[in-house]
Amino acid sequence: MTDPAQPTGAAAAPVLSVQGLCVSVRTDAGLVPLVSDISFDLARGETLAIAGESGSGKSITSLAIMGLLPPPAVRVTGGEIRLGDTVLTTLPESRMRGLRGDRIAMIFQEPMTSLNPVMTVGAQLVEAIRAHAPLSRRAAQAEALAALTAVRLSEPARRMGQYPHELSGGMRQRVMIAMALALKPDVLIADEPTTALDVTVQREVLDLLRDLQRTHGTAILLITHDMGVVAEMADRVIVMRRGMVQEMGQVRQIFAAPKAAYTRDLLAAVPRMGQGGDAVPRSTAPVVAQLTDVQVRYDLRGGVLNRVTHRVHAVEGVSFDIRAGETFSLVGESGCGKSTIARAMVGLTPHQGTIRIADQAVGTMTAQSRKSLSAVAQIVFQDPMAALDPRMTVGDQIAEPLLIHGQGNRATRRARAADLMDRVGLTAAQLDNYPHEFSGGQRQRICIARALALTPKLIVADESVSALDVSVQARVLDLLRALKDEFAIAMLFISHDMAVVENISDRVGVMHLGQIVEIGSRAQIFGNPQHPYTRRLMAAVPVADPAAVRPVIPRMAGNSPNPVHKVGAVVPRHRLVAVADGHLVAQAG
Amino acid sequence: MTAMTATRVTDGVWRRLRRRPLALIGMALVATIVLAALLAPWIAPYDPFEQHFDGLTLYGEPLPPGGAFLLGTDLLGRDLFSRLLYGARTSLIIGVVANGAALLIGTVIGLTAGFFQGWIGTVLMRFTDLMMAFPALLLAICLAAVLQPSLWIVAFVIAMVNWVQTARVIYTETTALAARDFIAAQRTLGAGTGRILFRHILPHLVPMIIVWGTLGISTTVLLEATLSYLGVGVQPPMPSWGNIIFENQTYFQSAPWLVFWPGLAIVVLALAFNLVGDALRDVLDPALRGSD
Amino acid sequence: MAAYLIRRLFQSALILLGVSFITFLLLYVLPADPVRQIAGRSATPQNIASIRAQLGLDQPFFVQYGRYLWALLQGDMGRSYLQRTDVASLIWARLPASLLLMVAGIGAELVIGLTMGVVAALWRGRTIDNGLMMTSFVTVSAPQFVVALLLLYVFAVQLGWFPIGGYGTPAHLVLPALTLGILGSGWYARMMRSSMVEVLRADFVRTARAKGLTRGRVILRHALPNAILPVIAMIGIDIGIFMGGIVVVESVFGWPGIGQLAWQAIQRVDIPIIMGVTLVSACAIVIGNLLADLVAPLIDPRIRIR
Amino acid sequence: QETLDPNATPGGNITVTYKDDVATLDPAIGYDWQNWSMIKSLFDGLMDYEPGTTTLRPGLAESYEVSEDGLTFTFALRPGVVFHNGREMTAEDVKYSLDRVTLPETASPGAGFFAAIAGYDAMASGEATTLEGVTVVDPLTVQITLSRPDATFLHVMALNFASVVPQEAVEEAAGDFGRMPVGTGAFKLADWTVGQSLLFEKNADYWRAGLPYLDTVTFEVGQEPIVALLRLQNGEVDVPGDGIPPAKFQEVMADPEQAARVVEGGQLQTGYITLNVTAAPFDQVEVRQAVNMAINKDRIVQLINGRAVPANQPLPPSMPGYTADYDGYAYDVEAAKALLAEAGLADGFETELYVMNTDPNPRIAQAIQQDLAAIGVTASIQSLAQANVIEAGGAGTAPMIWSGGMAWIADFPDPSNFFGPILGCAGAEEGGWNWSKFCNAEIDAAATAADSMIDPATPERLAMWSDVYMKVMEEAPWVPVFNEQRYTMKSARMGGDDALYVDPVSIPVNYDYVYVTE
């Protein structure tokens, strides 16, 4: 890694300067501040990381800089933002437009929805380029292609003609970065650029940002909750909490000697690899969930008769079990079938093979069996915004499972909802808010609270903490752990964050292309990874230590082999061989 | 959702509605029209059916507004104002009841078909397609002619014809909603079909229902008039705003008041409901909280 | 694609069959006797009976319907009772005019309605928004006849910009299309506004703005194509409503379309013509819906033809 | 020979508009407002009328003879008359045409008019394919034998239905003769754009020398009457075929320049209310008379802007046989009430009034409704499409029908034309046009007697008819309400006698005799 301590532009005039910024939201109860009195400078070629609690106002701050706060309720209510000599806060929209993209660009937190679904990727790039440079279409296309090549998207020429939905999340994020790259802005704001990505792709993206900075001297405002990423990327760090700056300083200094109490907590909460503790013998508690040779296939139709011609073999012959009080983690790259297993376990996706949860077969669901299953198995979805009803207050949504299962009266249900909110680090005062009024991480917590409402026997948590800052993540993980111990809840934990996985799991399964390639206890997997794929995953994990030396791993082109096969094709199964007690590794793969 | 929670939500809605002047105007207009219709016998200066001897000129022309007849007289020398008051009854029944019924049928069918994709959905949607393939007016004419015209039959026919578009639109929307994760989330919480449909999908359809519902007021009122005009609608001398227009539309140059006032009445009725509907939609839209 | 088309066409055929059956049934039970219309006032009961037998109207319902279908399959839509000529030729002679008017009318509706909707959405809550939405109500509430005649009076008679009705040149088309456009624009305006308001909040619009695109480009290239989808589905629905509106407009502007043919046929229970016009309109509606479904994926690549 | 208008200049084109499309130009079938006069100009019958009048004159027949018993008519055909296709017309064509119109396959709405010709019944029942009573004596002589004397027979031979058509053209058209008419008339069809316009072209070989004056006539169909009037005012149209729309009537009359171009004329038309005499309460003559007294006819005439004259008997004033000194039932509400009380209906009753749904008929019905209410009769209105009203009338399910819109415009100017189908026993059967279902054997016999007289115009015959209608009025199965006056307009350049524009026979315009001045 490059030396982040080069204070190249620290002394020079800042490109971006924020002084005393305040942002407020108008509510029924009057103006409520979201961000208050934030000040910082950003120099050329510098990377400033904003870390901090989820919901602390990181995204709002960056949107305020871009002049893109969500209308009509949220507005800048004080302070000044300067870009070079230009005061952005008072700039008319028409002039602001000229600066956007040209001098400041932004990569948004949600890559899934930030690209126009009805325009090809190429057109969106070309358009951005031509908006700021008087280039011919052809020249702009060449430039766009170069940018896509630069972000190492596989087959860039073909991607130009594809639509966003044809790309995976990671690819889309790279397109967003390519766009920023092509524009060569002075300042790049990257809001959680890697949250949605699995570790291997995350690695790629971080490398790209660094390249961009090196070649164009771009100043980067990097927003992230991942202290590993901060340590690897940033020159300086701002730590935010509740809309205010807690601490600001050089990255080494902050990691080495945090001043603010919150920063200390934050750093203490960072899960680190290899700290998972010692091997513990497998528990003998009763099995809560048992999967035997589970297969899930999605039909793809085509041809004259609209018959099924191909199938996505999303899950292929997966077996494992989870005992009461045990946490089983599934890791693997994007698209390997993790979420599919999760959905199958709560009866949302039809499957072959058997899944038994608390002695109940998950299969064709009647209303009754679904209801009784829901009392024992709950899922926290990967995409929290999508999993919440945008038209219902979160309080009602958290209390809803209780209502469905006829528990308590209105008052007790509300009290329970308030209690759950509290447990996931939110306040009861927010019960009457709607989902869009929360930050990404807050929504995820709301989903967790809802899943916990019924105190189920099994919780399936699909990337449930990935959008959370480490301290909240730690709190949530603690909460999950406490619940697990208290009620002997079994948990299926899906994550791309190896450190978290190591932290929380009892057992781990590594998936690749719908199959498990390695399975074993935490100690076995992390201490003695056998399968080459497992090893590659581990190597890609960023380390939350600015001084750490990152091993060089080969960059890979972004397209992974796909699990689509012709109908009737026989997919070769991995043969799992025991290398130790309970540690199985695929032989052929 | 218990009654109490419902009250809490409606309380909030009502509180926010009250703060919108346009919504208040709309509600006042609706109330006025309803009252006018109910109190017509007491407010109306004349019997709406009486053909006044002095209501026509010597050459049989209607009298313009002013004078003894506030809004003028019609081609039979009847008091237009009184007829408009009584006509409000018919038009409210058509525009609100028949249109409401159409909306309800359309919503239920669209919702059911969109949600239960299986054979129920297929059957319902094919049926909707079939109904949609009819030229609406022709269907209405045939139905009304076969069933013998009367106000309630006309209302029924209009409901039967008008639900189709709503069903189609609701269907598309429901299919999209049903595929969303938060609906899947509801399933895993054990929510029953009814709950998912009415608590989670329906609220998302409200804006669309409001748009179609308010636009439907004008169209149904005019459809009734077309049917009357074709002899399969409400029978004379029963007034309705639509048929007053249709009876007199060829006279719109020589006696513009005969078209203008009932036309205005229809616009006001539709607009009043729309003001309320729009405000309701905005108030129910969480993304717009804090904008007023 | 081909498979999809074949399936859709098959479904359409079934729909048309259903339409033909229901219409035939409705006309069968209609309390009006076409024979009386044909036979005239001086007819003796004997005349009437012989005409009835000749037309096969004395047969049971299913026999009549079966015969009609059988002939229809061979491309024969029957002979008009009163015009004594081939229904197909009557309809074919008038169909081009109606289709032209329909296409132009829908075009006008879209241009007027979408513009109104987009402008209203962009200035949401402002005076112009309220004004436009008010206008949209006036247009949906306006009686067709009056609007048509008013336009004719102002632009053709008073100003002399266009011919007073008739058919043939593009100038003849302007006023009828405009009338239909104005009358139908309200629906589109409101649909468009709703959907535009929604899209303007979307993340990708924010991205587009973040790229520094001009306002016009953000709206036209990014928001509009996304917002227009529900409107496309509307067009399919609209064709059905259109068939009703076209009658009045055709008669005011002397437009030789099937609307007028249908009108006269309904008045005089000329069953073969009513059947023919119904089936042709049903075809138009079915095709319109099919087209809407085919166009949708062109605009939104996520929609896959199933 | 023909007396030509000295002011007439030949040549030019006029434009005539109609709202409804022209269904057919086949003279055996066409029976609409718009095609009646067109067919008259394309075809000729053996008999004809003096233009603008109701006076019979020979047409394709140069002369005719009637036998003593009035049963045999011998027509001498005009020599040298050629069809539009260039062939000379002969007696065979006359026979063919009469056979054709009475053949059941033709389904002619006028077939019934020929019922007096010997052999008609055999034709109607399908037993014969040719009329026994029509014989070709020589190429220029036709003899027609009747099965009973018929005073109106010559009028029947002047009807469009009796037009002479060439067999080969009919066969060539293969069922579409209505689209490709070939006749002997003053005009021939030059072009027909379905649904839009028809172009008539002067028949250069027309047998009436010097006629027609016009080179061409353009008919534009599908024209809303209001728009047609706007176009007339704009100089684009010469004659609005549907007349002046009621909504524009006052406007036109208020402008002296326009009013000067308005032509007013009588019509052989009566608007009446039928009272179904077979069902209570109209089975009591007192009730029917009471209704007759209850209707304020002046008010109804006022409603239609005075475009009619109140009527008191079935026959219109311009019809021979009209009883001029008859006063009818005067408008007298009190007397009507008294009569009702006499019938035991002092408290009135409820009934239904059927009416066709086009303006002004529903309005008239509402006026009638109000008048009835004044004597305690509650009539609910059924405003329906024409076909439905006719159906209800024929089936006898309608207690009262206002005849407007479907009213009896005479087919030919003879008093008998108002009796047979609409007041006689023949029409009273299920499905007939006698909506009162009035059937009085005595009156029927008197009518038959009057029609069996040989000369239609003898004063005795007209007196007999007058008696028939007076007896009808005594029984009061109808309420005659008014006789409509026709008001039409023409462009300034139109020439010719005003009567031509309100021709009682060649309704609405006699195209053969009008001309343009410019």
Ligand SMILES: Nc1ncnc2c1ncn2[C@@H]1O[C@H](COP(=O)(O)OP(=O)(O)OP(=O)(O)O)[C@@H](O)[C@H]1O
């Ligand atoms: N449209 C809105 N209306 C009201 N409150 C909002 C709105 N958007 C965000 N907030 C509030 O503003 C605060 C800051 O949100 P922001 O999105 O900046 O958080 P964040 O620091 O980016 O968190 P995360 O890491 O979870 O994305 C949160 O408490 C959130 O509830």
Ligand SMILES: Nc1ncnc2c1ncn2[C@@H]1O[C@H](COP(=O)(O)OP(=O)(O)OP(=O)(O)O)[C@@H](O)[C@H]1O
């Ligand atoms: N409804 C569907 N129809 C067809 N294919 C699908 C469907 N849902 C998922 N897939 C495919 O199944 C495979 C597994 O998807 P899944 O969502 O389980 O991946 P994942 O491991 O959860 O990935 P990520 O980490 O990105 O969430 C992918 O190739 C995906 O494209």
Ligand SMILES: [Mg+2]
């Ligand atoms: Mg954020």
Ligand SMILES: [Mg+2]
């Ligand atoms: Mg997933």
Ligand code: NI
């Ligand atoms: Ni493998």
